[in-house]
Amino acid sequence: MTPKPHQKAGGDIAGGRKNMQLLIQLRWIAVLGQITTIAVVSLVFEYQLPLLPMLLVIAGLILFNLFSLWRDRLHQSVTNRPLFLALLVDVVSLTALLFLSGGATNPFAFLFLLQVILSAVLLEVWATWIIVGLTSISLAAMTVYYVPLAPLTSHAHPFPSAYLEGLLISFALNAILLAFVITRITRNLRSGDAQLADLRQRAAEEEHIVRMGLLASGAAHELGTPLATMSVILGDWRRMPELTGQVELQDEIAEMQAQLQRCKTIVSGILLSAGETRGESSVKTTLRTFLQDLVEEWRNIRSIETFQYDNRIIEDCPVVFDTALKQMIWNVLDNALEASPQWVSLEIGRNDELLQLEVSDRGPGFPPEMLAEFGKPYQSSKGKPGGGLGLFLSVNVARRLGGTVEAHNRAKGGARVKLTLPLAAIAIEDPPATWRPPG
Incomplete structure (x- = not known):
């Protein structure tokens, strides 16, 4: 079966988890609206309703919504099947409530249209037609089989007037919910498309x-x-x-x-x-030792007038580094050195479980168009063939380790590049008992 445009290959729907969260929110709104409607019809319009069965249906809906919330917290992927099951539960509960309160004569029967529209937007074609068939059969059956609304007293609100009022409320409710739902779903689909575009860019x-x-x-x-x-x-x-x-x-x-x-x-x-x-080319060391050796080696083979190095890491830890990470940091330092041969600064700190490195220079800074496309290949202010590849590689190495690279222009002139890496990506989880930090 050919997936819809918003559906990912492999059955996972783009924005599926957000759409499930939207259904959970709508279900809470439905529960509140159902309780309010039952109270108004019973107390204001003075109609007799089978309160116990109706409250049991609402209680079942609340339990299902709590289960949906628990499942959402597990961060499981949401495909067509759980969305289909959720809409089936909504259709069945609405059918039960309508059956107990006048069937097709209940003006809120038009809420079936909301379920049909939701299924058309969220589900695959076969699931949508099942929802259409189920709602049509349910509404047709309730033209014959239903529990009629009976007034409690002779002074009860006349039925035609109550029906018209309910019809107006039902229309307004449908319009509001449809506008809210379609807007949110469209936003989810756009978010999914943006994620897919980002994945394609990363693959390229x-x-x-x-x-x-x-x-x-x-x-x-x-x-x-x-x-x-x-x-x-x-x-x-x-x-x-x-x-x-x-x-x-x-x-x-x-x-x-x-x-x-x-x-x-x-x-x-x-x-x-x-x-x-x-794993094969990595070297066991400590955080401070690696950074100190890296800085000393870079300073020894580069010609620079002033190099400010500030390592504010107090708590050391065993880590493992490879040449790719070392080259990533060198690339950023080399770019700063080319822009500012007289002065380069490297500040290193630790924020909880994040390693932060800030490289600053006093050069001309990044042009605005380069900041907008920072980390893309061949984005360079030097005008040389192949320029910008160093930062491009640095951004991708940081991304592979779960980190980020950000660039800004300094207020005093020059540029600042900030590298943030999670220590979990480079720390040694279970060091051997005989291993000791070097030095």
Whole structure:
């Protein structure tokens, strides 16, 4: 069967849980309205009603609504079946109440239309037609079989006038409920469509990351041979008799070998990240130790005039980190350094079970259009080909760990990027008994 536009593949309806919550709210409104109507008809219009059976029906409806509330708190997915069951219960309870209070002669019989409209909006086609058939059969049967309304006294409100008043109230109630329900359902459907669009966007971004990873891995393999060749040549130059006595040239060759070794380390890191999973390439350490080592390593290989580092974490804990997380933080620091070579600040704190890192600079800040599309690929203020990929990768790594990356412009000038990560995603749940923090 082809799903409706608002229905997800696999049977789960977009916004289904919100629609079930809407039915629960409507059921409470129905219970209040039914009790009020019974009181008015009995006390004001002075008609005799079978109060005990009617109150039992309302009590059953309350119990079902409490069960629905309990199920909603379990955060279970809501498909066509539970919505269909909920509307069936509403139709059966309304039928029972109408049967006990005049059947088709009761002006509130028009509330059947509300059930039909709700089923047409919320349910699959086959379920909608079952509701249509059930309400039609129920209303037709109650033209013959029902408990008639009997006046308590000869001074009771005349039936035609009471019927017209009830008809007006029923119409107004139907109109109000339909406007309320259709508005809420439309909002739920739009929310579901927005979620689907966000999932499609994330899938496209993840596909882009996979392509970039494949290209990076391929480039790392390709670079291995020329780097090895250059390493051999530099080693030969350093041992050549005519060059061994030239101190200045030997220093330059040593510097070239050091930079070449750094390139080989970067290539090895790319291959390691591409070929191993988080659990296989992770390293056990503590939160403060990891951050301290990360900052010292970044500061040693970058040229910066002033780097302010403020680690306000008091309570340390054992954690596990991999190269992807380290590179994510470095990407944000590198972007701040490019925008502000004279001054970069890194503030680290802990808010309950969240790790918060704020990187600030005194550069030109983010353009408004970039803030609006922050984290999207190729969104950069530098105007370079391929710009913006560092922040794009950082946002996706943070998202994979359940965190967020936010960007703002500082009032004093420059930009601030805030990374928030749940400690549960990086903490060691059950450390071995023999393990001790390093240091």
